[in-house]
Amino acid sequence: DAGVIQSPRHEVTEMGQEVTLRCKPISGHNSLFWYRQTMMRGLELLIYFNNNVPIDDSGMPEDRFSAKMPNASFSTLKIQPSEPRDSAVYFCASSLPSGVYTEAFFGQGTRLTVV
Amino acid sequence: AQSVTQPDIHITVSEGASLELRCNYSYGATPYLFWYVQSPGQGLQLLLKYFSGDTLVQGIKGFEAEFKRSQSSFNLRKPSVHWSDAAEYFCALKKTSYDKVIFGPGTSLSVIP
Numbered sequence: 291d292a293g294v295i296q297s298p299r300h301e302v303t304e305m306g307q308e309v310t311l312r313c314k315p316i317s318g319h320n321s322l323f324w325y326r327q328t329m330m331r332g333l334e335l336l337i338y339f340n341n342n343v344p345i346d347d348s349g350m351p352e353d354r355f356s357a358k359m360p361n362a363s364f365s366t367l368k369i370q371p372s373e374p375r376d377s378a379v380y381f382c383a384s385s386l387p388s389g390v391y392t393e394a395f396f397g398q399g400t401r402l403t404v405v
Numbered sequence: 406a407q408s409v410t411q412p413d414i415h416i417t418v419s420e421g422a423s424l425e426l427r428c429n430y431s432y433g434a435t436p437y438l439f440w441y442v443q444s445p446g447q448g449l450q451l452l453l454k455y456f457s458g459d460t461l462v463q464g465i466k467g468f469e470a471e472f473k474r475s476q477s478s479f480n481l482r483k484p485s486v487h488w489s490d491a492a493e494y495f496c497a498l499k500k501t502s503y504d505k506v507i508f509g510p511g512t513s514l515s516v517i518p
Contacts, residue, residue, distance in 0.1 A: 294448075323505065333495065333508040346505060381448060383506075392456075392499065393439055394506050396448035 294397035296382050302403045308370040311400045314363055315384030323394060324357055324367050325381040333381075339365065372404045407432040409496050409509035417515040418486050426481040426512050428470075428496030436498040438479045439506070440470055443493040452494075455479065466490070491516045 295314040303309050315322050323338040337347040342359045350357070354373070359365040369376055379401050383394035408431045418424055430436060437456050441449040453464025460472040470481045479496060496509040 325508075332510045335505055335507070338505050383449075385506075392437060393451045393454050394449075396441075396450070398448045 294382055294384050294395055296380075296397035296400050298400060299398060300401045300403075302405065303372055305373055305404055306371045307404075308368065309372045309376075309402060309404075311367040311380050311382075311402070313365045313367070313382030313397060315365070315382070316395055317363065319384035319386055319395070320362070321385045321394075322359060322365050323383040323385075324365070325383065327379045327381060327399070328377075336367070369402075372402075374404045377402055377404050407436065407498060407500055407507060409498055409507055411494075411496055411509040411512050413512045414510070415513045415515070417517060419517050420488050421485050424481075424483045424486045424490070424514070426494050426496075426514070428479045428481065428509060430477050430479065430496075430498050432477075432498065432500060434500075435472075435474065436500055438470075438472060439497040439499075440464065440468070440479070440481045441495045441497060441508075442466075443495065443511075445492070449495065452481070486514075486516055488516045488518065490514060 297312045321340050324336040326334045336349045337357045339359045357367045379399045381396050381399045383396045385394045410429045412427050439454045440452040442452050443449045452468045453462050455462050455472045463469050468483050472479050493511045493513050495511045497506050499506050
């Protein structure tokens with residue numbers, strides 16, 4: 291398996307523009323997580339899905355952030371409009387929801403820079 | 406609410422020396438516990454995990470961790486550090502197999518020759 295695949299790896303955008311980050315989880319994984327990593331705040335969980343349904347979005351910072359999981363093999367995290375303080379590395383992770391193998395497998399991340 | 410603390414923000418050790426990274430958690434029951442490593446510019450890689458049973462767990466790259474319920478700790482150890490171990494290390498927990506993973510703030514490890 292190729293692991294969790296995120297695109298793009300790097301994104302530079304101007305303030306006010308819409309940004310869409312994409313994630314393809316590992317096949318067969320039912321849970322998907324979006325994290326944001328910054329020097330100041332460390333790893334923050336933004337939202338997670340079980341079986342394509344958002345379970346906890348309490349970490350989504352503002353209404354400018356939205357996430358969707360239209361099917362089991364694809365998820366997006368959208369920021370509209372983007373702001374410089376959104377600059378961070380965004381990680382997607384997936385896992386099986388139960389059983390022995392419940393650790394999260396992480397993608398390589400998307401480094402977002404908003405100028 | 407459950408939380409994870411890693412008291413050491415940064416640790417420097419000499420190559421070949423032993424290593425112990427501390428992790429404490431706050432949760433009323435026994436959680437699922439993990440240690441992840443993040444090399445610069447990379448995603449997080451699982452080193453080891455504890456769910457139940459033997460409190461000393463072995464992981465990849467020669468790492469081990471010991472769960473101590475009485476101390477609410479899950480410290481990571483390695484008997485002899487290699488220069489390639491320089492990275493950021495994260496302790497994490499889940500309350501249940503269905504729950505979200507909560508990460509500690511991380512410990513940055515530097516290895517000097």
